[in-house]
Amino acid sequence: MDYEFYILKLCFKGLDYGLNWCLNFYCQVPLPDEPDTDDEAKIKKWKWKVKSVQKENRERYSQRCDIELKLAVSFF
Numbered sequence: 001m002d003y004e005f006y007i008l009k010l011c012f013k014g015l016d017y018g019l020n021w022c023l024n025f026y027c028q029v030p031l032p033d034e035p036d037t038d039d040e041a042k043i044k045k046w047k048w049k050v051k052s053v054q055k056e057n058r059e060r061y062s063q064r065c066d067i068e069l070k071l072a073v074s075f076f
Helices: 003-015 040-074
Strands: none
């Protein structure tokens, strides 16, 4: 048996305790509060911040899905 394969098999065996793996789904960045002003510059800045936070949350979701898929495939 290949030594590296044997080590990898031991690592996976150490991780597998018959538990279902679940990633934390609550690690989203909260959206900023809307400013209470009529100043166009502040509203525009707030909109850009909201778009930035939404993009960050989408990227985090994508990474979680990718990791879950890799974990699911690695244990079969």
